[in-house]
Amino acid sequence: xxxxxxxxxRAVDVDWxxxxxxxxxxxxxxxxxxxxNTFHARWVKWLPGWHLDAAAVAWQPALLVWDDHQGRLMLxxxxxxxxxxxxxALDLASQGLSPRIVFGEVxxxxxGLRPQDQGQEVFFASIQVLKTER
Numbered sequence: 001x002x003x004x005x006x007x008x009x010r011a012v013d014v015d016w017x018x019x020x021x022x023x024x025x026x027x028x029x030x031x032x033x034x035x036x037n038t039f040h041a042r043w044v045k046w047l048p049g050w051h052l053d054a055a056a057v058a059w060q061p062a063l064l065v066w067d068d069h070q071g072r073l074m075l076x077x078x079x080x081x082x083x084x085x086x087x088x089a090l091d092l093a094s095q096g097l098s099p100r101i102v103f104g105e106v107x108x109x110x111x112g113l114r115p116q117d118q119g120q121e122v123f124f125a126s127i128q129v130l131k132t133e134r
Contacts, residue, residue, distance in 0.1 A: 041065045045091040046075065048082075050103050052089060059091060071129040073104065082106045082125040090127070101133040 015021065045059035066074035073090070075082070082088065086106045093100040104127040112122030 039066055041076075042092075044075075046077070047089040047091070048086065050087050050089055052101070062090075064090075064092070065124070072107075073102075073127040073129060075125045075127060076112075077123045077125065078121050080121075081111065081123040082109050084109055088125075088127060102129045103131040103133070104129045 042064045044062055044064045046062045047057060047059050049057070051057075060077070060079055063076040064073060065076050066072075075090075084106050088104055088106060090102045090104065091100065092102060106125050107128050108126040110124055111117070112120070112124060
């Protein structure tokens, strides 16, 4: 009978002062990993408030960048930052998504943090879905 292989790595002595290791570590100093998932962003429309018949307020474009499928959405807007606690309506039908209209509340709001967002009007809002309309 053979013994099962030990899947735990063995301890390795590392000479942290080795010039080759130091050169390798210096090469990795500026690297950043992007560990986000592969959610495909979709264009949607949003409306401040829950009054869909308000002709005075026009739907605005936004990018749906995250959907946890449990009632939490993340929107990227370029026109304005949404305020925490504000009610919003989202029209998801433009991309054939279902349900067509969702009503939610802004849980968090922040400007874009990536280097390419700096100096631009890029905002992200976490939305809690409270009601859906098909």
